[in-house]
Amino acid sequence: MSQDDGGGQQEAGLTTGEVARRLGVAPTTVRSWDRRYGLGPAGRVGGRHRRWTPADVALLERMCALTATGVPPAEAARAVLGAPPPVSSPRPQPADAPPEPPASGASRAHAGMRLGDARHECRGLARAALRLDAVALDELLNSAVETYGLVDAWQEIVMPTLQAVGRKWETSGERYVEVEHFLSWHVACALRRAAPPVADGLPGGTVLLACVPGENHTLPLEALSAALAQRRVAVRMFGAALPVEALVEAVRRTGPAVVGLWAQSRTTASRPLAQHVAGMSWGVRGSRRQATVMTLGPGWAGKAVGGALRPPGLAEAVDAVETRVRG
Template identity: 60%
Template sequence: MDTSGTAHAPESGEPRLTTGALARRLGVSPTTLRSWDRRYGIGPAARTDGRHRRWTADDVAMLETMCRLTASGVPPAEAARAAKERPYLETRRPADAPGPEAGPPPSGDARQEGRGLARAAVRLDAGAVGERLDAAVTSYGVVAAWQEVMVPTLHAVGRRWASSGDRYVEVEHLLSWQVSTTLRRHTRQRPAAPPAAPEGAGPVVLACVPGEQHTLPLEALNAALSHLGVPTRMFGAAVPAEALVAAVRRLGPAAVVLWAQARSTASRPLAEYVAAMEWGVTGARRHPLTMLGGPGWSGRPAQGMLRPAGLADALDTLAAAYGAAPPGAPR
């Protein structure tokens, strides 16, 4: 198998998907696919006229692996490396082969940061935990700090708790609180130069579905969007359905992000109802861009709705919708 990340030339007559068709198949946006190509080299084997992307079966397998890894919490850069090295391993592995849950390890500096953070959390040293989290955000920015330091450390502590009975529950609670505090501290309440909303649309609405208490991923997205100047309204945990609908109706948002950590809370009827809402004058009616975040939506059809593969993916799509500077631009 070629491990260079470049797929073999397709056989003559092999069907190739356009970027739009592949995006619909994977449940992500075309912006996400272009961003992955640009950022991580997850691109098609061939292009027509040297420019237009055409995706082969090998490319699709690689992208499916990328989506599966990022959905399990693997940082996108690491997921891309794994997907390029073994495009079929994750999608066609034997039943007894290791799955993608563990993923490749984070990069050196971030791994060291995570280890120090975990040690401070185990000591219940709130001050040290807060200082390390602040240093990570200052050094790497919100997106990299979340993907390379916060998430791997939260997962490590969670695994330690799961394998130790009732031990380390207090460690996970303290770490989660400190992560939330750090993300809120690094959220800009009034962006200096917000971009013009498309056609006068309102801010991005961020909400957990009814019954869902896990807010940290939305808090990370909220903080990152604030650094891009994209206006948001964060509604937090377990938003009642009628309250969510009322907020969308009042704000007329350009986009709505619905988070569901568990399948038991992911309400497809609610998501479809929000996606179908419209406002504006006759002849110029608008719908919100509806984005379903979290593992609770996995395996469920999302016709007309987007399924971001991670924080960077969601940022790329939402920034493009607002015409904001792309993630990775100077803050």
């Protein structure tokens, strides 16, 4: 529920757009459920504009929970409103048929994400991802970036949701892999939409970003690349699992101010590789230059590299790079 400056709830209630963002659905979906199934707000402002109370939102949350498990919307609406199901003859079952699974309790247990006290935007993203709702997911991601800025949206909304989906996959016996892939793809697209094109600046003022060999988790690097682009810092992004020889050649050819190396796992983080890149130099004799190496990701924990930067998060990484490039 929206709150005023004194901490009290606004009597007018939430708008349809606010409810949609909280639930992780498109506003058109909320309006459709109102029109088709009577899941609308009890009150309206001026007789026209919908204003949703906590009780109204609670009904929609139950609707989302049911449809996320595959229950058809019409059937879910009947369950939410307490209406009896349509009368139909039971389908004949073979004598040796296995018993029917529980109606919805077990299915709903699989649908929940462990988001704890995460902000409501995280829950909205998780619900949209579970439903594989591409339209709602894009709207929610775009809204988060526009409302909070790319860095805050990544740290406070996107990352907690990605981590919750990852935990769900790890604890569900290989289930929900499609949800993780679906969410990751849409996050990557949102990051690229948010990144303006940036022309190369002064020689030695660019940034090279790459995952170390054997590392395929690129989303955090894509977030850094997009955030730097918004600061008008030129970035060359090489993505997943860049081979050692290719990394060395890319550094020699581009002469970057900063080389960011991402490692998700300790097994892929290579201290000798980071030291080698930090020791590389180029340019004419008497004015040779070197790049500042920035070790990124949890894989570098405990693997200090002399002279390398080790920012703890996206905001710190962006500030460190900008200082090095412009300083």
